[in-house]
Structure formats: C-alpha cells, structure tokens
Amino acid sequence: MLEALTGKVFATIVSLSVFLFSSYTGNDPAFRGLNSRAGEHYLQLRTSLVSAFDNDFPDVFKSGATIPVNFQLIIRNKSRTLLTRSYQNSVRYNPADAVFDVRTGGMNRKLQTASYPAMIAEVSGFECSLPYDPNWGNVTITLEASLPSVRFEQLQKKVDLMVLWKYQKPKISVQLNLQKIS
C-alpha cells in the first residue's frame, strides 16, 4: 500500500518535472492486458510491454552489450505469497553481422533477426507456463518489469537502464479464481 503510494507520488513528481523543465521524453512503459489460460495442471500467462523501447533504445540495443529485461511474477492469495518466479528476456546485437540475438526467458525461446521491429516485438513479449494448485482459490497475479544496470565490457562502464523508463516499473495485476478455471 505504502509502496504503491510512494511509487505514484514519485511517478507524478518525475512526470511533472520532466514535463516542465526538460525536453527529455524517455519511455512510459506499460503492460498490455494479462491473458491467462488454465490447463489441467498448468497456468499459461501472456502479455507484452508497450511504449517501453521507443526512445533512446535503438542506440542502447545496438551497443553490442547484452541488454536484459527482467520480469517478476508473484501469485498471492490475499497477503499470502503462493508463488514467485523471475524471468529474463535479453537482446545482444552483433555489429559485424548486424543481427540481434533475442532470448525470451518465459518460454525459453531464441530468435536471431536483423529486423529491429521484430526484435522489439520479441523482447517486449512475456509468456510463461507454470504449475498451479486449484485449491489456491482466488488469487492475485502481479507481473512487474524492470531493467537492470548494464556493464559495457569494452569501456568498463556500468549504466543503470532504468533511467530510460524514468525509474517507473510497469506493473499489472489480475485477479483469478483458479477453482472456477479448473
């Protein structure tokens, strides 16, 4: 509750200060609605990030360093945490061949593409399949994305990528009744 309030206050301050005093646009990442599908024993979740990699990211992706995107999934029943999972998508650009190597953590997929939009579509996507217990009943599924600090090996420099998201972590929550679904 307090964390959410602090986050909202900070986001307002950041948006206001950037709007008033800077020509910096940055990115305002958000999740498209979280789709869920329940199998017999597995729950499949799918969503993607929007407006997350529009500004300033082309040069960062083309830097040649591995750029990870972290996802954290938490399933709660009221205040009880039932399941926590972390996933990571990553992009690495090969300047010699001008291709992007994309790995998506949720489904363990690999893609090699020269197309920037295809790379963005792949790295923005989140898809996972996880076991569940129908007795969990009413649950809240929360998914949060973040960018870590990246170390540029050639220049031996570490930079926090969250600045490109104006230190705002996109978050989405949905409520599911697992007993009904199963």
Place this chain on the structure above:
Amino acid sequence: MKISRPGIRTWILLLYLVVSIGGLLILNNVFQTSQQRIQDAMNDLELSGELRQVQLFSHADSLKVEKIMKTYGEAKGIIKLSLSESRFYVALTLFFIIIVSSLVFLVVLTRISKPIRELKNATDQIRQGNFSVHIPETGIHEMKQLKNSFNVMSRELENVQKRLLVAEKEMIWKDLSRILAHEIKNPLTPHPACGAAFGRAAGDRSGFRSPDPE
C-alpha cells in the same frame, strides 16, 4: 473597488521569482538545448554500416574491425544513456530546488512578516493609549532584538505614564489643599474684626475702653 498597494512581501516574492527561478529556468533551457544538439549529432553519427562495407583480407583485420565496431557501439550507447540521464536528473533536481527553495522562502517570509504584523498591532495599541502591551520575543535574531527594543520602549512609556499620573495626582492634591485652605481662611478673616467691634461696644456700655485694634 480600491486596489491596495503591494506590500513588501509581494515585492520580495516577485523579486525572488524573477531572479531565482527565472535564472534557473534560463540556465536549464540553455543546458537542454545544448544536450539536444549533442543528441541530434549522435543520431547522425553512423560508423558500423561503413565499416561493414570494408573489404578485409585477414582474420586479424576482421577482429580489429569488430573490436572497433563494438567499442564504437558501446561508446554511442553510453553517450546516449548519459545524455538521457543528465537531462532527466537536471529536470528532477530543478524541480526539487524550486520546491525546496520556495518552501524555505515562505518559511522565512512568514518568520519576518508575522513579527512585523505583531509589531504593527502593538504600535496601534500604544497609539490608543495602552502602554502595557508586551509582545513575545520570538523569531529570528534580528526580530528578537527589535521586539526587545519595542518592549523596553513600551515599558518606559508605561513608567513615564505612571510617573506623570503620580505627579498629576500630587498637583491636584496641592491645588485642592490650597483651594481648601483658601476656602477655610476666607470665612474666618472677618471674625477678629467682629470680635474687636463687639469688645468695643461692650466696653462703652460698662465704662471700660477696649484696646485699639490698630
């Protein structure tokens, strides 16, 4: 409708807004413009595409070119990130400076204007004849001194007023006693003359002469 003349507080506020915040905004604008120019120049800078066209004859050469491309790519990425970072933090810092300095300014202004208001009210009371007015010596150092001087002045005025009252009372008593003495003396003045006249009249009848009053 009567428009009142702006007070000193308004003038200080206006001066602060124009000089302080205005100056910061101009400085920020200059900074943002130069950052934007660097950003535009960075967008036009492309090297890897040209390097990929170069014909390489040995593995060592291709490794060198690959290293150049990687270093160039990382440098470009770091510059882009650093530019974004600086523009973001400058905006945030400027916002905090304006908020914090405005709050500090308002606090200081209140701590100056409130004692001035108190002094004005106390002066009004003195003008109406209430010399016993006393204001608490709170606030910033200079204000404490000013209030202390005012309190000393009001105390002295009160003492002077008391002394004047005492002197006035004494004068009234003196006047009253003088008047009373006069009033008592006046009716008694004819009595000796009357006594003498009665004495003479009685002496004439008995054959004795009363001594001449003169």
